[in-house]
Amino acid sequence: MITRILPWFPRLLLLAFLTPVLVGLAGTWLPAFGWFPALGQRSLSxxxxxxxxxxxxxxxxxxxxxxxxxxxxxxxxxxxxxxxxxxxxxxxxxxxxxxxxxxxxxxxxxxxxxxxxxxxxxxxxxxxxxxxxxxxxxxxxxxxxxxxxxxxxxxxxxxxxxxxxxxxxxxxxxxxxxxxxxxxxxxxxxxxxxxxxxxxxxxxxxxxxxxxxxxxxxxxxxxxxxxxxxxxxxxxxxxxxxxxxxxxxxxxxxxxxxxxxxxxxxxxxxxxxxxxxxxxxxxxxxxxxxxxxxxxxxxxxxxxxxxxxxxxxxxxxxxxxxxxxxxxxxxxxxxxxxxxxxxARAWSSAPDRLLDPLWLTLSTGLSAALIALILVIGALENEVRLRQLKPGFTAQRLLWVLYLPLLVPQIAFLFGFQVSLAWLQLGGQWWVLVWSHLVFVLPYTFLTLSGPYRAFDERYVWVGLSLSGHRLKTFWRIKLGQLWRPIGYTLATGFAVSVAQYLPTLFMGGGRFATITTEAVSLASGSNRRTMAVYALVQQLLPLIGFALALSLAAWRYRHHRALQQGQT
Amino acid sequence: MTPNHWALAATLTATLATGTALAETDWTDTLEQAQGQTVYFHAWGGSDVINDYLRWAAERIEDDYDVTLEHVKVAEIGSAISQILSEKTAGRDSGGAADLVWINGENFAAMKDNELLFGPFTQNLPNYELVDTDNKPTTLYDFTTPVDNLEAPWGMAQLVFMADTARVDETPRSMLDLLDFAQQNPGRVTYPAPPAFHGTTFLKQALLELAADRAPLYEPVDDADFEAVTEPLWAYLDLLHPFMWRNGETFTSGAPEMTQLLNDGEIMLSLSFNPNDASNAIANGELPDTVRTYVHDAGSIGNTHFVGIPYNSDSTAAAQVVANFLMSPEAQAYKADTQVWGDPTVLALDKLSDADRALFEQGSQGPATLSADELGAVLREPDASWVPALERAWQQRYAR
The missing domain is CATH 1.10.3720.10 (MetI-like)
Structure with missing residues (x-):
């Protein structure tokens, strides 16, 4: 059953972020060549x-x-x-x-x-x-x-x-x-x-x-x-x-x-x-x-x-x-x-203003980071399977595709993506926001986790399997159990990437989604450096808390496992 | 008066009465429809003073009308218009993301031309009757574009300059004075790079002061000899730039950055579209209390800013309720308080009840606020078509 699901992970991964990029590019190219019906421009030129x-x-x-x-x-x-x-x-x-x-x-x-x-x-x-x-x-x-x-x-x-x-x-x-x-x-x-x-x-x-x-x-x-x-x-x-x-x-x-x-x-x-x-x-x-x-x-x-x-x-x-x-x-x-x-005026008025954007930032960031983590672990597990089937298999090509959203200028596809979202009547939905963040969270998640994950010694799994006979249990308790630290770190990275997203948040929500980052950017167009500084600091603090949590959770999880305490991060 | 006249008068009164009654029932319907709706108000979010004001308005509107007001804080209103355009491109003529937009000038003209606005609607708003359309003609003509009840007046603006009196003894009284000032204080004067709208306004102010004949500026730019009309402006800027901040090689991004630079002491003069900005900034600690506001003798450009409803909003009833509340004596008086925002009212004080008028007198004035007299003459905005032409010509000359 699991071996049948696994091959779908890389495909899902590709679908998840190639669609927005490609649709968005096309949606920007049309007006670049004179096609903009809303403004009465209907001839390609x-x-x-x-x-x-x-x-x-x-x-x-x-x-x-x-x-x-x-x-x-x-x-x-x-x-x-x-x-x-x-x-x-x-x-x-x-x-x-x-x-x-x-x-x-x-x-x-x-x-x-x-x-x-x-x-x-x-x-x-x-x-x-x-x-x-x-x-x-x-x-x-x-x-x-x-x-x-x-x-x-x-x-x-x-x-x-x-x-x-x-x-x-x-x-x-x-x-x-x-x-x-x-x-x-x-x-x-x-x-x-x-x-x-x-x-x-x-x-x-x-x-x-x-x-x-x-x-x-x-x-x-x-x-x-x-x-x-x-x-x-x-x-x-x-x-x-x-x-x-x-x-x-x-x-x-x-x-x-x-x-x-x-x-x-x-x-x-x-x-x-x-x-x-x-x-x-x-x-x-x-x-x-x-x-x-x-x-x-x-x-x-x-x-x-x-x-x-x-x-x-x-x-x-x-x-x-x-x-x-x-x-x-x-x-x-x-x-x-x-x-x-x-x-302390800028700080004392902050809680009132910050609460809603803070909540949206947290929920979106955590969701995106978690989904990305599951997709990436699935894709990496699939690699393990493929390596067993075909020795000498490398995932170089996947890496290039993963980097695509990082290589394409955001401004070149977000405008087009906005039009297609409106056309599909999807703008303004929260899951679309999470999806758009996923496009950028996924590559970083993959980059952070793939090293330690690929370095994992599969022989632990074989031993675990031979002792328990249970695939999922072995995977969960032996493999993920030992990879707890890089996984926590990866989650924190994904969260940090999501927090930083400005243009996608702005475009996807039609402006309806206000995160700490969108608020910080709109305040940066004003003159009050005090409020600007408060938002910038909060924006900076969120990922920091994420990383600190990841590290301390790992330390807590391994408090009885001395060998894992100095594990790589 | 003959019996005939009596009859006529009676009919007239009756008609008028039914008219008012009709309007009232219409408005009651609107209020009813609006209940439970949410209004996404796309408005510049760069000022916490304005953001806080809108949060206050949202609470008041929630309490009184059961309407939820969500302030969508944009860095530039153009992004909201892009959103509406995207929706129109995709054929989405209902359920648009924006229900109310804060606009004026070229943005309004563009939205009107491209039929992106709902309405006419302001004639149905009870508080619209209180607007001072007689003495504030810019509430009817937005940069010379007829408003045609497609946007509701929200606040008044007038270009003012600010100076730190701790360093400046005598403020310039004209653009030519400003040139002298710059020559005596090299590097201490600047203006934002057009198309930032404060920069464009500076150009228009300079052109109005320097032009031999202002008449062509109030006609579409295509009808004028652009080169000849604008020649004095470019000659002036060519003289001014070498003495400007950073030798005129780089410019600021807008009035907010100018405020910061004035506080930093990098420049000695700044500008704003809100005559009470300096008082408000002093109250905030953004500027020292030695800063004062001044205007040029020839008067300065004034206009009105408005709120409009996008054509594809699903909450047009609630959006009208919000627009009406923003025009109410309560909201306008609170907004005019320099401790709150300091944005001048669009209302005619003599049309208000005594109690409402008293609201305006409660508000604090602030040290850098000019009286109506000191503010001087209001110069009308040139025709909207001059804006892109001036911006382009400026960029061609100074931003290549």
Missing amino acids: LAPWIDLLNYPGAGSALRLSLLTGIGSAVLALGATLLILMAFYPSPGFRRLEKLLAPVLSVPHAAFAIGIGFLVAPSGWLVRWLAVLTGWPEYPPNWMTFRDPHGFSLILVLALKEIPFLLFMALASLPALKVDKTLWLGASLGYRPGKVWLTLIWPVLYDRLRLPFYAVVAFSLSVVDIALIAGPTAPPTLAVMATRLFNDPDLLLRLPGAAAATTLLLVTVLTLAVLFSFERPLRLLCRHLLANGKRPRLALGLRFWASLVLVPGTLFYLTSLLVLTLWSFAGQWRFPDLWPSPLS
Whole structure:
């Protein structure tokens, strides 16, 4: 019976998120080619594309998107490599590893606001300068944030992406046996830097490729961070597309659809170019590096890596501190370092406002995380079955499909999906909201769980089976029983991903669903930093509680099992 | 008076009486239909002051009319219109997601043109009679587009500037003064990038002040010599930009960001569409109490903001009840209080009963509130068609 159900899991999984993406893409392409009956546009043409080409600033917006998107992604990848080369594996790294999950759950918008308040000319850094030296009296007219070239946007994006790439790298590194490789290299007289570049990195990159591509796609099409940290005249193409979709001139939705489709094309092209560069780059590197030379000079790796790591960590910590300060601020003006007077007003009015959105966030997030978990465990169990049937089976193809929702810019399909939902009369239903979150929760659930799940030693199951003779019982008590920790962790990850969803929540519910995140984003369009800070902190707190619960539950569950207490997470 | 006249008068009175009675029964029907319905009100959710006001309104409406008001907090009203368009595309002419939208200007014009609005309905709302349509012509013409009872007036807006008097001795009295001010205080003046509507309004204000002849601005833009009419505006901005915040290379995203920058001391002047914004922000701690409001001598652009009902709403009765409540003396007086929101009323105070009028006098005024006299002349919005044309021309020049 179970073996008959299992093959359906991967299919269900595919259906669950390919349908919205594909239907949505088609629904965006039609208006991009002039089909928008609600506005009396019923002829297919290239006019929207020509309108987009003629739209002021469209070319610069595209250039800006490419620069910030690719720039930040490459920077983040380089920084990740540098940090790994310098510190992995070391005891300090284990500590860093524990910090990654909470850092990953920092909401984009809140992080961008925090950074802005640090580096802006009226920000904290300049305030320290002013307080310590008496200069400047008023904020200087510097271009340190929201500069027209997008440098501050690159900084924010790169800082946001490094933890994700590190997280994904850490999931693969244990299998690469870095310790032994470095030891082997050292015994042949090679320094760690060279061993990393020649032996470890090429293999690691193979495993990091998809996460890296997801980072590229994300940075090319991100809207919320670009709104806060990006330039305004012109903005990035993603912001421009959003603006066209919301313009009072309704017909601009057609070039808007063309802009969203352009983003998709640009993403695909960029990824194709990156992919085609990989082989030549690899050959070149091999040529340059595999020369048998054993340079004595130390590269100062740790120094350079610290230059990334220390300011990066400080950015995260201080942006959190600044948000907390703002949430308690009465008045807070330049050049004061601390708000004065303090006021709990923003917090005291919060419970009333927060209750409903909080409940929806929790119920949606938990449902999505749980459904995703069941689907993923089903799919992974099916893999186990297939591996038994066909030795040498790999699930590479499934992985690509899973990454699809992360590689396709959200703005390129959500508009179309909204139309199809209205057509199917499905908009505004809660389960549709859960479904739309599932599209993004599933890939992360799969990525988090597949490593530990595949690493599980099936021989435990065989022993369990031979002792109990009961398939389900063995599966439940032996396999899941031992995987409790990664499963809890996966649930927390899925929940965190659901909490962070903005555009899907907005589009699916026709605005009827207010989560902490949608409220936080609409408040970010206002002027009151206090309320904004309260929402951002709550938004940040929810995933944190999830991770803390996951960890402490596992500790409680294994309180009598010493061998499992230091289990991997 | 001849017997004939008497008869006529009697008939007239009778007709009028039946008319009123009819309207009353209509309204009673609407109230009855509305019971138990839910109204999803799509309105900008960026201000907790406004959000709290709507929560208060929701409680009052629940108590009095058994109608549930849900505030859908949008970052931009365009997203609500997109939603309605998506529904229309999908042929969903009933059961739409939005039941009430907060709109005006180009958004209203677009919804009206594309037949996305329910109504006319405001003539049926009892409180509509109290609206000051005589002295507030913008309640009838929204950016020159005839309202035609398709949206209910909610509040009045007028472009005002704010300055921190701790740093500014004399506030600019005109756009040309502003240029002088910017030259004396480089980097301390800016405006939001159009198409953010505060930015577009700044352009329109500048154009109204600088144009040799305002008449073409009140006709459709296609009838005017756009280059010639707008030439003084671009010449002015070319002079202003090099002295602006960030040398005019980047702009703010809207008035809310300007408020923050004013508080941070990065800029010395800000702007708002709500004359009481500064008082409200002071009460909130968002601005120091040295901030004051001012206007240019030539007067400033004023308009009205409204609520409209999407054509495919299933709760049109309840939506009308909400629109009517929002226009009531109670709701309008509470809204006008600067401690609450400070949004000026659309009602004619002389049409109100003494008790209702007293409600408006209870509210606090706030330190940065200008009297009606100080607010000066209200300039009418140019024709709605000028908005996209100005935005595009601006982008072509400064956002390429």
